[in-house]
Amino acid sequence: MDTVLEVKQLTGGYSPRRPVLHELSFDVRPGEMVGLLGLNGAGKSTIIKHVLGLMKPHRGEVMIRGVSLEQDPQTYRSSYGYVPETPVLYDELTVSEHLRLGGMAYDVAEPDYRARSERLLREFNMTPKREAFSGHLSKGMKQKVMIMNALLPEPPLYMIDEPFLGLDPLGIRSLLERLVQVKEAGAAVLMSSHILATLETYCDRFLVLHHGRLVAQGTLDDVRRAAAGEPDTLEEAFYRLVSEEGGDGPLA
Amino acid sequence: MDRSLSALWAQRSAAFRKEVAPYLQYMAQSGFPGFVVLLLIVLMIGYAGLLRDMPPQLPLVPIGVAVLTPIVAWSPLRTWLLPPDLVFLAPREPGMPVYLRRSRRRGLVPGMLALCAALALYWPLCRAAGLDVPWGPAAAGLLALLKALQTAGAWRERQLAWPGARRLLRLLRWVLTAAALTALLTQPLWLTAGFAALLAALYAAAAQLPQRHGMPWERLVAEEARTRRGWYRFFGAFIDVPVLPARVSRRPYLAWLGARVAYRHAAAYRYLLTLTLTRTELGGILLRLTALGALTGYLTGAAPLLGGWGAGAVYLLFVLIVAVQVGALRQAHRHSIWRHLYPLPERGREQALLLLARLATGAGALLMWLPMGAALTLRHGLAAPAGAALLLAAAYVLLLHPRRLRAAIRRDEEEG
Structure with missing residues (x-):
């Protein structure tokens, strides 16, 4: 199979009369990390919600490993781990109980769940907080719980929305190291972030979204070429792509 | 100023x-x-x-x-x-x-x-x-x-x-x-x-x-x-209300209930809802209600109220109140995003809710019956009202209440 996530001609949004996304087509392949870039309101979270199946496309389709949500909800939902922009945890569950619930929900074998949860707690420096209720955690720690829960089932696709908000430097490093590991093991990662320097370092390809349309996609060189004047960095290319019409023509 | x-x-x-x-x-x-x-x-x-x-x-x-x-x-x-x-x-x-x-x-x-x-x-x-x-x-x-x-x-x-x-x-x-x-x-x-x-x-x-x-x-x-949550929880028994974040108590003496749920895919909802029941204010309300019901049962049984039949009626009222409170569990996580993201069948939630409702209401009903039943039968030899109350409570807890709860859950699902 050559793609994990395949989005074809996706038009979608909250109201059929006012689509937010327009005719988007892209894929994410095994063993690659794809960065999703865009200004606030560009449609990044809306793309992720469509892939999660929380929103219905007006047109087009979304497949994970060749399966759509309608065809096989169980397989589709087992195929991704998701880290939302804002941590969403159960107030009455502790950190380790969240991991146990995640392991049960994704049908991870019990010995694997035990080994992986211990390792994740250690890697993210959360072992001392394992019995803490989520309400007693800082925002960064809550984000770590979300990340650990996404990593626990070792799915073929990771969708990560603004993961660095509130994370401490060690947490950011642990996350990036783990994402590189899962990528090398063959998983696909779709990650949205405003920290362009980090995306430039870690991502293999980029999707640049502006007003719900893909204004550039591909490798760093592809994105640079799409921007006027072929700037050196992703940040400069992004700036030029979103501050001018269509990505060509001189900067104002 | x-x-x-x-x-x-x-x-x-x-x-x-x-x-x-x-x-x-x-x-x-x-x-x-x-x-x-x-x-x-x-x-x-x-x-x-x-x-x-x-x-x-x-x-x-x-x-x-x-x-x-x-x-x-x-x-x-x-x-x-x-x-x-x-x-x-x-x-x-x-x-x-x-x-x-x-x-x-x-x-x-x-x-x-x-x-x-x-x-x-x-x-x-x-x-x-x-x-x-x-x-x-x-x-x-x-x-x-x-x-x-x-x-x-x-x-x-x-x-x-x-x-x-x-x-x-x-x-x-x-x-x-x-x-x-x-x-x-x-x-x-x-x-x-x-x-x-x-x-x-x-x-x-x-x-x-x-x-x-x-x-x-x-x-x-x-x-x-906390006070606002209390009001909204009360109103939540009658009509859909805005969901306010729950207050959580560890209640270590009930921890064994969650720990006893086996690590299995099919038991994921049971695990979550057991922890919700034991740790949120709903659990506190049920504990207090059961204690109050047991005390009232003892007093009305010892009196004995209306030849024991009054004690039985008051007991059944308490069973009804406990069942209504347990029914509020269906509102827990109703709008949680994970319900739509976890690879779990929707029917699993309904089954877990019905099982927990039977267990929690049944345990409460039994604990409330014991002091009343003991007072009626051992002190006054009034076995008929004590037995009738227990039978009616069992029929309600095991048959009638789960049926009503299932209908309410399906109604919630249709409303979205």
Whole structure:
């Protein structure tokens, strides 16, 4: 199979009369990390919600490993781990109980769940907080719980929305190291972030979204070429792509 | 500045009344007031029967202390404070005493009325039992003073910086109040007055020790949020209400319930809902209701109310209330995003809800039946009402309530 996530001609949004996304087509392949870039309101979270199946496309389709949500909800939902922009945890569950619930929900074998949860707690420096209720955690720690829960089932696709908000430097490093590991093991990662320097370092390809349309996609060189004047960095290319019409023509 | 803060208090108080008015209307339409009236009538019949035919061994002093202590010691405070007040109102802290005075006054009036109602029920019982309890304006005045002092004590506890010290001081206040009430019900009034003054001085001395805030902003905001949650949980029994974040208690003595759920894909919802039931306020309500039902069952069974049939009816009312409360579990995580993201079949949630409803209501029903059943059968040899109550409760808990709950869950699903 050559793609994990395949989005074809996706038009979608909250109201059929006012689509937010327009005719988007892209894929994410095994063993690659794809960065999703865009200004606030560009449609990044809306793309992720469509892939999660929380929103219905007006047109087009979304497949994970060749399966759509309608065809096989169980397989589709087992195929991704998701880290939302804002941590969403159960107030009455502790950190380790969240991991146990995640392991049960994704049908991870019990010995694997035990080994992986211990390792994740250690890697993210959360072992001392394992019995803490989520309400007693800082925002960064809550984000770590979300990340650990996404990593626990070792799915073929990771969708990560603004993961660095509130994370401490060690947490950011642990996350990036783990994402590189899962990528090398063959998983696909779709990650949205405003920290362009980090995306430039870690991502293999980029999707640049502006007003719900893909204004550039591909490798760093592809994105640079799409921007006027072929700037050196992703940040400069992004700036030029979103501050001018269509990505060509001189900067104002 | 002070006047504007006082006006702000009035504005917020009016806003809350306006906010809950539609829910009150739904509650009134639901038949709940009729249910409460029915419950009151049944209890008054039982009370009248108790007055007529007082069991000689009824422990009236411990019952009086157990009933009066929470009424005297409980000192809630509605401050209407919200998290943004930490930023926008904190700079006006010097003017806050005016604002808080209105809150204190608002809390004291219903507390005094509840105390009067409790005394109006309790004193006639003492007289019927021939108990020599001080009574009259002086005793009532002493109780009112005790109640007013609690407001000051509760405020001092709110000011304490450390939660452990706060809990300890509150426990001390409740224990000292129980001691003062015991003295009031057993000793001459002048002796009680002296004893109460001594206890108040002891409490005041203990309250000086721990570190405290002048204005405990965060505590007051948290307390206000808890009170609002309580109201919304109550209204949630009648109509869909905004979901407020749940308050969580660890309850280590119930931890084994969650730990016992096997690690299996099919048991994921059962695991989540068991933890929800044992750790949220719903679990606390069920524990308190079961304890109250067991105590009422014992008292009505020992009386025995209407030849034991009245005791059975009151017991079944409690089973009904417990079942309605357990049914509120279906609202838990109803709108959680993970319900749509986890690879779990939707029917699994329904099955887990029905199983937990049967188990929790069944356990509550059994625990409430035991003291009533024992009192009816062992003391009075009234096996028929005790057995009938148990059979009806079993039929309701195992058959009727799950059927209703399933219909309610499916209705929720259609509404989305």
